[in-house]
Amino acid sequence: MAGCISSTLHAQVDSVALRFASTITKDALMDHLRVIASDAFLGRDTGKQGQKMAAAYLKDQFSEAGIPPVQAPDPSSVVEGYFQPFDVIERRSGTIYLVHGPDTLRYGKELFYFQEQLQEGGSVEELAFLPVSAPVDPAVLKGRTVLLDAGQFGEGMAAMRALRTRVEQLQGAGVRTVLVAVDGLPQMIGLMHLSGSHMRLADQEPRAKADQGVQMIMIDRAVMDGMLGRNTIARLRRKKKVRFLPVRFELTVQLSEQRLTAENVLAFIEGTDKKDEIVVLTAHYDHIGVKDGVVYNGADDDGTGTVAMIGIAKAFAQAKAAGKGPRRSVLVMPVSGEEKGLLGSRYYSDHPVFPLANTVADINIDMIGRRDSAHASSPPYIYVIGSDRLSSALHDANERANRTYTDLELDYTYNAESDPNRFYYRSDHYNFARKGVPSVFFFSGVHEDYHQPGDDVEKIDPDLLHQRTLLAFHLAWILANQEERIQVDKPLKP
Numbered sequence: 001m002a003g004c005i006s007s008t009l010h011a012q013v014d015s016v017a018l019r020f021a022s023t024i025t026k027d028a029l030m031d032h033l034r035v036i037a038s039d040a041f042l043g044r045d046t047g048k049q050g051q052k053m054a055a056a057y058l059k060d061q062f063s064e065a066g067i068p069p070v071q072a073p074d075p076s077s078v079v080e081g082y083f084q085p086f087d088v089i090e091r092r093s094g095t096i097y098l099v100h101g102p103d104t105l106r107y108g109k110e111l112f113y114f115q116e117q118l119q120e121g122g123s124v125e126e127l128a129f130l131p132v133s134a135p136v137d138p139a140v141l142k143g144r145t146v147l148l149d150a151g152q153f154g155e156g157m158a159a160m161r162a163l164r165t166r167v168e169q170l171q172g173a174g175v176r177t178v179l180v181a182v183d184g185l186p187q188m189i190g191l192m193h194l195s196g197s198h199m200r201l202a203d204q205e206p207r208a209k210a211d212q213g214v215q216m217i218m219i220d221r222a223v224m225d226g227m228l229g230r231n232t233i234a235r236l237r238r239k240k241k242v243r244f245l246p247v248r249f250e251l252t253v254q255l256s257e258q259r260l261t262a263e264n265v266l267a268f269i270e271g272t273d274k275k276d277e278i279v280v281l282t283a284h285y286d287h288i289g290v291k292d293g294v295v296y297n298g299a300d301d302d303g304t305g306t307v308a309m310i311g312i313a314k315a316f317a318q319a320k321a322a323g324k325g326p327r328r329s330v331l332v333m334p335v336s337g338e339e340k341g342l343l344g345s346r347y348y349s350d351h352p353v354f355p356l357a358n359t360v361a362d363i364n365i366d367m368i369g370r371r372d373s374a375h376a377s378s379p380p381y382i383y384v385i386g387s388d389r390l391s392s393a394l395h396d397a398n399e400r401a402n403r404t405y406t407d408l409e410l411d412y413t414y415n416a417e418s419d420p421n422r423f424y425y426r427s428d429h430y431n432f433a434r435k436g437v438p439s440v441f442f443f444s445g446v447h448e449d450y451h452q453p454g455d456d457v458e459k460i461d462p463d464l465l466h467q468r469t470l471l472a473f474h475l476a477w478i479l480a481n482q483e484e485r486i487q488v489d490k491p492l493k494p
């Protein structure tokens, strides 16, 4: 019986697929990773030198593999050789200062703000302290600069929500600037990942003015106390009504925006009898750059996905050169702008080089080189996210690829629609999924080096990186070669 069961469970092995899978080696993946995750690549920040270097490296790899530059079927789509360029607008952080007497308070040190809200500076002569128990009265507060004490709003996420509601009420009352005194702000900032800049696609509207109606600036409570003199926050906390406090300071705003160009890199392996249908593979090759002189190498995030793209593109190119190329076309596309809000994949999905209606699936890889704490000593595993959201055939194909070739433990924890991490919405596949293209996201989980300078090559597990890359390759091979195109059989949810 056992033999009988296993013969039905194990799908037919495709020896041709195996032959070209064997061209993807652990050593080659790691060699590429040591290059792109080296300090020389400056953390691959979107629109900057490091990202350009990575783009050039990818282009060279694809070109060496004999993959020709892309000929877009639609002449209106802008493709330059291997690149799809897109413009972004970067707004730099740290351009708002609060000057009080001889002291200058700076972003990321004594103060913090969500910069897209900030637009105007000016002198302030007086603060209106609003206790949590006092009502928001427009007659009293309109046009004032209001001071809130974060400590009065409780702790954790509930406090953040209550604070946010309060700030919205103040916006409704015509308040333009709200200062929030926060205990231990520098420590809190230390735990946050400050992105250094805010970026949007150039053809994307900036946030509506209505959203920008109030600017909220958080100031360390000890620093605020220094500005308040004898009216410390601890003393103000006991008040029940609005207190006006003479505090003189200058808010200096120097918003600076610059236009940059970033690239998606395209390796297009044209198919044979079904070449108009496209199987896409994506992984972001950008990371978060250099901060305070430290390079964030992003070996796992997403150096691993990037080198998987190289290995997979070369394997398909070799198959094609040997007369065993895929029936459908395969587009291997390392994208950039991911860390700034999935910008590269968003741009592609809004300006597709190949029609989305002909796009069969997107297989996305973002971080596949490590273990998370939930799998510290588990068998080799991978998180699979999204495979069944639009197409049960995609899900089945992936299970089949894994069962037949890689035998990883497929962990669907993060695929739950109720997953609080919302990973389904947080990497590049989502830009395909939102357009109705069945998408699957491979991921090995977060770890203590996520978005930290310690995300280095030495911590990558070469065997896991290799096995997970092979799963993506075999799935792509199946989707590109099987007779039936996988169908969408689930509704697209907003």
Ligand SMILES: [Zn+2]
Binding pocket: 284, 301, 302, 338, 366, 367
């Ligand atoms: Zn990532």
